[in-house]
Amino acid sequence: MAEIFYDDDADLSVIQGKKVAVIGYGSQGHAHALNLRDSGVEVVVGLREGSSSWAKATEQGLKVAEIPEAVKDADVVMILTPDQVQRTVYAEQIAPNLKEGAALFFAHGFNIRYGYIEPDASHDICMVAPKGPGHTVRRQYEEGRGVPAIVAVENDASGEAWDLTLSYAKAMGATRAGAIKTTFTEETETDLFGEQTVLCGGVSQLITYGFETLVEAGYQPEIAYFEVLHELKLIVDLINEGGLTKQRWSISDTAEYGDYVSGERVITPEVKENMKAVLADIQDGTFAKRFIADQDAGAPEFMKLREEHESHPIEQTGRELREAFGWTDDDEDYTGTARR
Numbered sequence: 001m002a003e004i005f006y007d008d009d010a011d012l013s014v015i016q017g018k019k020v021a022v023i024g025y026g027s028q029g030h031a032h033a034l035n036l037r038d039s040g041v042e043v044v045v046g047l048r049e050g051s052s053s054w055a056k057a058t059e060q061g062l063k064v065a066e067i068p069e070a071v072k073d074a075d076v077v078m079i080l081t082p083d084q085v086q087r088t089v090y091a092e093q094i095a096p097n098l099k100e101g102a103a104l105f106f107a108h109g110f111n112i113r114y115g116y117i118e119p120d121a122s123h124d125i126c127m128v129a130p131k132g133p134g135h136t137v138r139r140q141y142e143e144g145r146g147v148p149a150i151v152a153v154e155n156d157a158s159g160e161a162w163d164l165t166l167s168y169a170k171a172m173g174a175t176r177a178g179a180i181k182t183t184f185t186e187e188t189e190t191d192l193f194g195e196q197t198v199l200c201g202g203v204s205q206l207i208t209y210g211f212e213t214l215v216e217a218g219y220q221p222e223i224a225y226f227e228v229l230h231e232l233k234l235i236v237d238l239i240n241e242g243g244l245t246k247q248r249w250s251i252s253d254t255a256e257y258g259d260y261v262s263g264e265r266v267i268t269p270e271v272k273e274n275m276k277a278v279l280a281d282i283q284d285g286t287f288a289k290r291f292i293a294d295q296d297a298g299a300p301e302f303m304k305l306r307e308e309h310e311s312h313p314i315e316q317t318g319r320e321l322r323e324a325f326g327w328t329d330d331d332e333d334y335t336g337t338a339r340r
Contacts, residue, residue: 003181005151005166010175014160014167016040021074023067023089024081025053027134028107032078032172033062035141039171046070046077067093071102076168078105078128084295087116098123101157103164108191109184112154114288124161125154127184128169137172146176154184192282197275204309206266207232211314221317229318 015036022033023046030053037043045057046067057064064070071077071094081089090111098104103124111117112125119125130137132147140147149169153161169179195201210228215221238247248256281287294301309315 005169005175005179005181007170007175010166010170010179011163012039012167012170014163015076015171016167018042018075018164019044019073020076020078020168021046021070023047023070023077023079023094025051025057026080026082028130028137029053029080029134030057030060031130031134031137031141032080032107033057034060034138035172036168037062038141039173041171044070044074068097071097072099074099074102076103076105076164078107078168080107083108083110084292086111090117095119103158103161105165105168106184109152109154109188110192110288112184113188114285116292119155121155122157123155124157124164125184126161126165126168127152127154127182127187128165128172128174128179129187130172130174140177141173144176146173148177149174149179150182150187151179152182152184152187189279189282192287193275193279196282196287197278203232208312208314211317215313221313222321225314225317225321229314230321 016039019042020036021044022029022036025033025045025047029045033043033045044063044065045053046069047054047057047064049066054064067089077094077098079086079090079094101122103126104119105126105128106112107127107129109127127150129150130147131149132140137147149172151165151169151174153165156162158164166175166179169175207229211221211224214224214228235247235251238250242249248259251259278287
């Protein structure tokens with residue numbers, strides 16, 4: 001069984017004795033910075049000059065500086081910029097200003113796993129990756145709870161990297177729920193696999209095919225939307241609470257029987273073979289190279305795919321239904337409209 005750490009396994013005073021630079025102030029950045037601050041840690045947020053997040057972080061009572069300035073006195077540098085820009089930010093603004101013996105922290109192992117960032121061996125390289133969006137990490141912390149996290153140490157230069165990692169996780173509120181020990185490689189490969197085959201790519205494609213099948217058979221798009229997309233949250237919540245068994249216990253006998261007899265007709269053994277191929281691309285770096293190459297070229301493939309999917313009829317149907325029923329989006333950064 002995986003090793004799980006809780007509050008009693010971590011000493012909060014370790015991170016309280018450090019100055020932490022949080023690089024980036026997006027979904028995860030704001031949660032890390034605010035939770036650390038409220039746990040008694042000295043925090044500075046590192047942002048590029050002209051960042052739209054500068055005013056937001058300042059208004060929330062945080063010290064803000066340009067990235068080189070934030071890094072130069074920091075004992076711990078948590079890098080929370082997007083995967084595709086991390087290597088450039090690290091090479092140009094972090095590495096030249098990194099204090100001797102400073103620890104480097106990440107919330108995802110992508111750039112370390114695939115060698116886009118290669119710090120010298122004198123630095124601790126650690127990971128604290130909350131398994132939830134930033135607003136949930138922050139809200140749970142404020143309510144006295146915590147979101148579980150994945151923790152790892154890639155390089156223990158100081159001999160105390162694990163103590164520091166667990167202390168950081170405790171300051172985030174993660175050890176209230178539990179912090180699971182892993183490695184940078186395991187976290188990166190399983191995270192990418194889960195996103196692509198199940199959580200994002202797999203679910204999105206399954207919903208789209210279900211919608212298309214019903215509409216092409218003559219059913220109303222609005223009814224199709226409710227049946228294959230809207231109600232999914234009800235099912236996912238049950239799975240989250242008690243696994244597949246609770247989900248099946250909670251639904252009707254008709255639905256449960258249909259689960260057993262039709263699930264494997266839709267998700268056939270060939271799908272598992274396709275998943276293995278996706279995993280192979282993740283393990284050998286093929287996916288990472290494709291993603292970074294596209295981003296370096298200005299993201300033409302990424303933008304084309306985004307536009308294609310946002311223009312699908314299911315999205316138009318959803319926008320109209322949400323407006324008709326008065327549903328709102330809680331994320332202040334989400335417009336609810338297709339990006340063009």
